[in-house]
Amino acid sequence: MVVKKTIVVENLKYRYPNTSKLALDSISFSVDEGQFVGIVGKNLAGKSTLCEALVGLVPHFYKGAYGGKVVVDGVEVLNSSIGEMARHIGIVFQNPFTQITAAKLTVYEEIAFGLENLGMDRVEMVKRIDYVLDLLGLYDFKDRNPFELSGGQMQRLAIAGIIAMKPTVIVLDEPTSQLDPQGSEEVFKAVQRLSKEGVTIVMVEQKMEKIAQYADKVMLISEGKMIDFDSPQKLFSREDLENFGVEPPVFTTIAKKLNVKDETTGLYPVTIDEARRLFSL
C-alpha cells in the first residue's frame, strides 16, 4: 500500500524582507499522512519560519524572497491564498492570548469564526463545533468568554478553532512554551488525541521528553538548514546534538554520560520507559 504524502517540501529557500541572510536554506523533506513530526533546534534556527512556510504565511503574509516548492495535501502553497490553505493546513502559535480573535463573546462562537469566514452552511457548522468541543474537552466551557479561560484552555480553544476547519495537517509552533505543566499536559493530551484521529501533526517544541514520547519522527534544524530528520531514538542519540543547541531528553543525557545503550539497536534511551528498562541494575 502506498502511503499518501501530506507534505512535500522541495529545495525550499526563503529570505525575510529587508534582511540579507536566508532564513530557510535548501530544505527538502516529506511527511506521510497521519505522522507526528517534532521539530527541534535553537532559537532563531528557522523553526517558526518553516512552520509559516507550510501554512502559506511565508510568503503570502511576509513577502520577501522565496524559492522552491511546498505542497500540502496536494496544493502548492505559493499558488494558493492563506485563506484557501486553511482548508488543508492550520497553525497554532506560542501565545494563547493573541490567537483569540477577540471578536466573539463565547467559546462556541469563537470556534465558528473560521467557519463563518469560509461561508459554511449553518447545520454543518454546528455539527463541527460540537465535534471539536468534545474532541478537545471544551464542552463545559462552551458558553464562557474566551478571555476567561486558563492558558491551557485558551490554547486548546485555538486548536479547536483550527481543527473545526478540518485541515489534514496541523502545525503547532511551541504551543506549550508559555504554559505551566498542567496547561502543557492538557495541550499534549489534546494533540495526542488529534494524532489518533489521523491528523498529520508538525510540532515545534522545547520539551524534548515530550517530543521523544509522542513524535514518530524528529527534524533537527540549525541556521535555516535541515540537519537531520529521523526517529527520536536515532536523532537524540547523535553525539553532536549539543553543537546545534539542542539538549536531548534528560534520560538520554544520563545514558550518554554512563554509556548505557540498547544492545540490539545501539541507541540511547529517550523515554522514561526505555530508561527504566536499560538502567535497572
Next chain:
Amino acid sequence: MARALSLYVETNTFLQKLDPMVKLLYILLSILLPFLILPYRVVGLTFILISCLLLLYGKVFKKVLPLLGFSFLILISIVIIQGLFMQSNRTPAFTIDGLTFYKEGLLYAWTLCIRVLDVLLAFALLVLTTRPSDLIQSLVKRGLSPRFGYVLSSALQIIPQMMSEVGSIMDAQRSRGLETEGNLWTRLKAFVPLIGPVVMSSLLETRERAMALEVRGFSAIGKKTFLFDTEMTLLDKILEWVLGILLLISIIVRIVWL
C-alpha cells in the same frame, strides 16, 4: 476578570428584542425632528418624554442616571454662566446674593438642556438595551464591511484585556523603584514607564493576531455566513417603515414650508 465593555442590561423586555436598526432610526429622528419641525423646545421635550417612558418600560431607567452625571454638571454650569453673562441678556429674571439672572440666558440654557437630554436619552435607549455584538452584526448584515465589524467587536474585548494589565505594570515598575506618588513632575515622569510596556506589547501582539486571523480565513473571498442569524420580526419591519416615513414626511414638510 474583565469582560467585554458594554452598558447593555439584560431585562428581556420587548426593547431588548427590537432590531438595533429601529433604535438607530429612532436616534436619527430624535436628533433631526426638533430641527425640522419647530418649535424646537416642544418637539424636543416630546422626544425626551417618549425616551423616558421607553427607558422605564425597558426597566433600564435607573442606569440612565450615571450616564447623565457628567453632562448634568456642565448643564448646571451652563445655566449659571449663560443666565449671568450671555451677551444678549436684557430682561432680569431674579437676583440671588446680588447676582442677577436674565431671562434670555436662562431660556438659551433651557434650550441647550433640552438638546443635550434629547440626544443623550435617545442614545441611552440604544446602548442600554442593545448588546454591542448584536448592533455590529446588524450593521454588517446591512452592508458594513465585516472587516470593520471585526474592528469594532474586537476593540470592545481587547480594551478590558489591556486595562487589566495596568495593575501588573504598576507593580513591575514600582518593584524597580519607580515612584508613582509625589509632586506633579514625579508623577508625570512615571507616565512613560507605565504606558510604554502597554504600547510595545500590544503593538507587538498585532503581528501574531493578524497571522492567527489570516489562517482562519479572515481574508477569504466569498460570502460569509453567520452562526446565529436572527431574522427581523414583522414588528421590526413595520417600525422601521413607520419611523422612516415619519422622517421623510417631516423633511418634505420642512422644505415645503420654507
Next chain:
Amino acid sequence: MGKKSMWSLSFSTPVLVLIPAAVGINYVGKLFAQLLKLPLWLDSIGTIIASMLSGPIVGAVSGAINNIIYGLTMDPISFVYALTSIAIGLVVGIMAYRGRITTLWRAIVVGLVVAIVSALVSTPLNVMFWGGQTGNVWGDALYAYCIAHNIPVWLSSFFDEIVVDIPDKVATVVIAFVIFVSLPKRLIQMYEGEETLERLD
C-alpha cells in the same frame, strides 16, 4: 519599494488589528493619567501612534472608532466628538508622512498644531451642545470671564477649549513620539510600504 500612498484605503489585516490596539492604548493612557492624578487627559496616544505608523486614514479611523466605543460604553455624547478625533488622526498622519515628527522640538510643534486643529473642530460642537463650554473648570472660568467682557461666544469658546488642549495635546504628542522612536524596526516595517515577492530560483 516605495512608501505606500498616504491616502491608501486598503486595510490589511495587520492594520485592522492595529486599530483596536490603538483604541486600547487611548483607554489605558487615560486610566494611567487618572491613577497618577495628572491634570491631563492623555487619551489619544494610541490614535497618534496609529497615524504615525500607518498614515492619516488609519489614524482617523482609529479616532472615530475610539469615540464610537466610548459612546457605546461610557458617554453617548462622545459620539459627536468623533469629529475631533478624526481631525487629530488626519493631522498627525499627514505631518508624520511629510516627515515632520523627527525630533522632540518638532513633536512639540506638531502638538501645538494638533491642539489648534482639535480646538477648531471642537468649538462648533461645544457651542451647539454646551453653549460653548467644555466642562473643564479652568477653561469654563476663562469662558465666563470672556463672555462677561463681551468677547464673542465663538472666540470665548475657542479660548476655553485651547487652554485645555495645548498642554494636553503637546504632552500627548511628545509621549507618543518618545514611544514611537522606541518601536522595534520589524514592527514599523510591517506597517509601512508594500513589499513585493521576489523569486529565488
Next chain:
Amino acid sequence: MNLVDVKNVSFAYSENNFVLQNISFSLQKGSVAIIGQNGSGKTTLVKLLKGLLKPKVGDVFIKGINTKDTTAAKLAKTVGLVFQNPNDQIFKNKVLDEVMFGPLNIGQSVDEARENALRALEIVSLTEKSQENPYDLSLSERKLISIASILSMNTDIVIFDEPTIAQDCWGKTRVKDIVRLLVSAGKLVITITHDMDFVGECFERVIVLNKGKLLLDGSAKDVFSQEDVLSAAYLEPPYITQLCHQLHYDEVFLSPESFISYYESHRQKKETNDAKH
C-alpha cells in the same frame, strides 16, 4: 537577623476570602523554591514579600523592617522581583537603558548604574546585545533582560516568578547558572515555579503551598521524597526523581549529576560482585 520573616500571615483580596492562611517561615541567604498548584497562593505570597501587598493578619519583615511601614519603591533597594512577563516592564529602546532604569531609580549615579547594568548583562550573557532594541529580541532573551534589570540593582534578596517559562534550552541553562551564582554570592534567591526539574537542580529548600496553606517546608530532597503528599497537591517530582522511583531505588536524586554518580558507584559494585562470583 533573618533576611525574611513571615509571621502568622493571612491575606484576602476580598472580605474573608483568604488566599493565604496563617503562613510562617524565616529565610536566610541561600535558595528557596515556593511551589504549588495554580491558585495555591504563590503569587500573592511573593507580592507580600515585595511589599506590593500588605498582610491582613500577621507581619512580614524584610531585614527586620515591617513591610507595613514602607513602600514597594523603597523596598526596591533590598528586594528585587523579576516578574513572569517581561513585556509588563520593558519600555526603553535600548537594552542597556532598560537595565539601568532600576539602579537610577534607587539613586545610583549614571556611571554606577551603567557599571552595574553591564555587569548584570554579562551575567545573563547578553552583553553583545546591549545596544539593541529589547523588542527586536526573542521572548526568552527579553526574559533574561528583565532578570538583568533586577540584578543590576544589586539587592540582597532576588525573587523570580516562573523564570523558566518561555525559555529555550540555552535560556534555561542561563537561569540555572544565575541562581547558582547569586547563591554563591551570599544572596537569598526565592523562586515560584512549576518547573520541578529546575527546583531539583538549583534549590536547597522547598516550600509547598496548597490552597493557601503551608503544606511542606524542608530540604528539596525531603520534600520530593514525599510523593504521596505532592500528588495530593497535584505536583510531580522531577523526571530524574520519577525514574528513581520507577527503578525502586531506596534513595532519591534530584539532578542528573547525582543520579550518574550513584549509578556509577553501584555499577562498579555490581561489576566487582559479578567478578567475585
